[in-house]
Amino acid sequence: RRENKRRAERVDGAEPRNKLPIPASSLPTDPALYSGPFPFYRRPSELGCFSLDAQRQYHGDAQALRYYSPPPTNDQGPNFDLRDGYPDRYQPRDEEVQERLDHLLRWLLDHRGKLEGGPGWLAGAIVTWRGHLTKLLTTPYEQQEGWQLAASRFQGTLYLSEVETPAARAQRLARPPLLRELMYMGYKFEQYMCADKPGSSPDPSGEVNTNVAFCSVLRSRLGSHRLLFSGEVDCTDPRAASTQPPACYVELKTSKEMHRPGHWRSFYRHKLLKWWAQSFLLGVPNVVAGFRNPEGFVCSLKTFPTMEMFEYVRVRVQGCSPFAQNTVVQDDPRLVHLFSWEPGSPVTVSKHRDAPYAFLPMWYVEAVTR
Numbered sequence: 365r366r367e368n369k370r371r372a373e374r375v376d377g378a379e380p381r382n383k384l385p386i387p388a389s390s391l392p393t394d395p396a397l398y399s400g401p402f403p404f405y406r407r408p409s410e411l412g413c414f415s416l417d418a419q420r421q422y423h424g425d426a427q428a429l430r431y432y433s434p435p436p437t438n439d440q441g442p443n444f445d446l447r448d449g450y451p452d453r454y455q456p457r458d459e460e461v462q463e464r465l466d467h468l469l470r471w472l473l474d475h476r477g478k479l480e481g482g483p484g485w486l487a488g489a490i491v492t493w494r495g496h497l498t499k500l501l502t503t504p505y506e507q508q509e510g511w512q513l514a515a516s517r518f519q520g521t522l523y524l525s526e527v528e529t530p531a532a533r534a535q536r537l538a539r540p541p542l543l544r545e546l547m548y549m550g551y552k553f554e555q556y557m558c559a560d561k562p563g564s565s566p567d568p569s570g571e572v573n574t575n576v577a578f579c580s581v582l583r584s585r586l587g588s589h590r591l592l593f594s595g596e597v598d599c600t601d602p603r604a605a606s607t608q609p610p611a612c613y614v615e616l617k618t619s620k621e622m623h624r625p626g627h628w629r630s631f632y633r634h635k636l637l638k639w640w641a642q643s644f645l646l647g648v649p650n651v652v653a654g655f656r657n658p659e660g661f662v663c664s665l666k667t668f669p670t671m672e673m674f675e676y677v678r679v680r681v682q683g684c685s686p687f688a689q690n691t692v693v694q695d696d697p698r699l700v701h702l703f704s705w706e707p708g709s710p711v712t713v714s715k716h717r718d719a720p721y722a723f724l725p726m727w728y729v730e731a732v733t734r
């Protein structure tokens with residue numbers, strides 16, 4: 365029924381076709397801050413969604429969507445114990461499983477015949493995860509972690525799928541216990557803030573299972589690049605001014621409590637940029653942060669409107685650089701151009717055929733070729 369309601373909403377309301385430029389008033393005026401103007405980014409519109417269940421199985425509906433349910437504001441404020449349930453009520457996703465674009469391709473297979481703009485639209489698009497676009501967009505600011513992106517062109521469409529770098533893999537396998545707990549705490553916060561049904565209350569007594577995910581699928585355009593991408597959405601606000609996704613979505617984050625101006629400066633410079641890019645790309649209007657104290661309790665919340673964050677982050681963009689579009693010319697699902705980047709270095713590219721880099725699954729290639 366939820367799925368029907370969502371579909372009805374999309375049919376009733378006119379699709380938001382209006383453009384969403386960065387408000388000129390919120391741009392810092394010093395031109396030296398930018399290497400170029402921010403490219404046009406079309407307001408993203410939702411094409412559909414899918415869910416992954418507790419066993420990480422795909423469902424072509426909104427069953428995993430949760431409802432924003434913050435604590436009443438007349439209270440003394442929240443007192444969320446983010447460490448509660450760790451590790452006994454925690455089912456973390458198996459990170460050894462490389463899903464690549466599989467779930468998104470499953471969605472695309474079911475919907476490619478019904479895309480607005482017809483089959484020609486998809487042939488000129490980039491298909492990827494939102495998280496990969498976030499990394500591209502924030503590359504000029506990233507000082508710690510490099511990335512690798514595998515790119516294949518197939519029937520015109522450019523598919524981009526992240527490859528875990530050897531350094532990232534080593535870090536993941538050696539992840540310190542405190543960091544594991546910190547990751548849990550981020551998910552625990554979601555459990556305190558979300559209800560399973562509109563109007564009901566959160567139930568923090570259950571398990572935290574990070575296999576469960578609700579993903580929105582959207583189209584947009586960055587500069588001249590058509591985009592079809594998917595991103596995981598934390599919850600929808602039943603009381604949002606607009607009931608139309610993605611304008612009703614809310615992104616939840618946790619961060620350390622801040623006590624000195626230096627904390628805020630560092631927060632703006634490093635964290636807010638990533639928060640902004642992630643939510644901006646998907647069209648999520650608000651990010652709600654829970655600030656945790658050293659004991660792991662969230663005692664205060666703050667809402668950051670995505671469009672206002674832009675005032676604090678200074679965005680230069682090379683993320684729209686056409687490197688992949690111009691380099692990956694040959695149309696071949698078994699051919700991969702691997703783009704690699706490390707902080708302080710330029711992007712490099714190497715060519716590979718088949719395993720281990722080819723990522724378009726046989727079931728997808730065959731179904732689309734047929």
Ligand code: 0WD
Nearest residue numbers: 457462463464493494495496574577594595596616617642
């Ligand atoms: O296998 C991989 N290497 C990756 C898988 C890397 C990045 C994402 N994913 C999967 C996620 O599990 C999810 O199903 O892709 C889907 C959505 O990706 P996205 O929205 O494009 O990713 P991103 O914007 O980086 O992250 C959104 C949320 C995160 O929220 P926070 O507030 O922490 O930014 O997706 C979750 C996380 O809740 N998430 C993941 N969950 C499990 N495993 C992962 C991951 N590797 N990455 C992000």
Ligand code: CA
Nearest residue numbers: 598615616617
């Ligand atoms: Ca989140």
